[in-house]
Amino acid sequence: MAPTITAPRGTRDQLPEEGAAWNRVEAVARDLSRRYAFDRIEIPLFERVELFARGLGESSDAVEKEMFRVGGARGSDEERAEWALRPEPTAGIVRAYIEHGMHVRPGPLRLTMTGPMFRYDRPQAGRYRQFSQWDVEVLGDPGPPVDAELIELAMRFYGEVGLADVVAHVNSIGDAACRPAYRQVLIDYFGGHLEGLTDDSRRRLEINPLRVLDDKQLAPDLAEGAPRSTDHLCDACRAHFRGVLDLLDAQGVRYVADHRLVRGLDYYTRTAFEFVIAGREGQQQALGGGGRYDGLAELLGGRPTPGIGFGIGLDRTVLAMQEQGVALPGAAALVAVVGTGDDHADRLRVAAALRDAGLAVRPDGTSRKLGKQLESAAKAGAAWAAIVGEELGEGRIGLKNLATGEQETVALEEAAALVRAADG
Ligand code: HAM
DSSP, X not given: OOOOOOOOTTOOOOOGGGHHHHHHHHHHHHHHHHHTTOEEOOOOSEEEHXXXXXXXXXXXXXXXXXXXXXXXXXXXXXXXXXXXXXXXSHHHHHHHHHHTTGGGSSSSEEEEEEEEEEOOOOOBTTBOSEEEEEEEXXXXXXXXXXXXXXXXXXXXXXXXXXXXXXXXXXXXXXXXXXXXXXXXXXXXXXXXXXXXXXXXXXXXXXXXXXXXXXXXXXXXXXXXXXXXXXXXXXXXXXXXXXXXXXXXXXXXXXXXXXXXXOOSSTXXXXXXXXXXXXXXXXXXXXXXXXXXXXTHHHHTTXXXXXXXXXXXXXXXXXXXXXXXXXXXXXOOOEEEEEOSTTTHHHHHHHHHHHHHTTOEEEEOOSOOOHHHHHHHHHHTTOSEEEEOSGGGGGTEEEEEETTTOOEEEXXXXXXHHHHHHHHO
16 A cells, blocks of 8 residues: 555644534624625735745744745745745735725725635644634724724624633734833843843844743743833823723723733734633633734835734634534535436436525435435435435425434425424
8 A cells, every 4th residue: 555645744634523613713704804894805825035024024933933935846945035825914915905006995994814824833732834814904094993993803703603711912012102112121121131031032132022021931020020011102102002992991892901912923013912712821822813013014115004903813713612612503404315226317406406495415326225325315414315206297206304204295396495494
């Protein structure tokens, strides 16, 4: 036997038994996108490395350690240096916004997409090299109302997929006016405690001292004593943050003001937030996150445009649903179409008619004995069998309830209504 080939490390096959949970998260995302008036956008799966380096920041993990490079069919090193699979969609969406001159459209623009992202990270539970996000972005709205609206939207998503105990962690990390001074305060503080820092944090201290705050190995007393961004905000950022929190209170959103929340991508300004299951904080297992990125469009060569958005990790959402045992509706009743001999044209015709009426139908494609076909139908999970026989000449079929064994002859048009009525 040839050696078997397995899925690449850090990727997962989504098997049919997970289908109901994925259907639920995708349906809720789609429905909320409509109810919150977001328009769909799609961007390429790969972009120039430079887009991510400039947008997410050279010192972000996503760029520094996790770029998933691609190099085309003949894969030269130059090509590999140029292209990468998208680690996240925000930079690509802002690139598209600039490239298509979308600032002239009546704004603010509300854009959404769902799809796979790639980070060449060390795989572990809940951390994959390919994962899916539901992403929403609002461009051209300075907030604060939209900041609170998006946090409420994400919390509503978790509620509607059936998750309990999700909490929003919220912080403000300032802007170009006040962040430089705060950075210096952090450099001075951690600079006096170098012996307590990991190698990573020591290296980061000069490039992006805020990231030291979310080093999960940071000693608790060092973390607790660290200067807080909210104590170093300029007046405009402080008023903005107060505005967001007041609006969250007014909407009854459950949140925690978290002074250690800084986010892993460099484009954020002011509002930053993450969603976690209560009691699971600090396990690097956020279910989603986002924030404001008022400087990103300019960084990518566009005109100054305020922006805010979030990405929800759908894999982690599905895992959390499984852990919490979220009840999902069973599949709709399946109807097997069986018959005798080679009456396949009739079986396919009956199947088509039942599908026209909205039922899920699986015709038996064999010429086995009727009893065998009925046995397989029950094994495959069919609740009903539509039995094709001579009565089809008068537009009638046998309808057998495979659970009770009851059978009656009914008009083809009636069959769907009977199945649906029994299905409740
Ligand atoms: P992020 O925090 O890097 O933000 O990712 C958002 C979510 O994607 C995470 O909270 C997590 O649920 C999921 N996620 C990230 N990496 C992995 C992974 N390796 N395996 C499984 N799930 C993962 C962003 O990506 C920003 N673009 C969000 C945003 C949109 N900010 C503004 N607009």
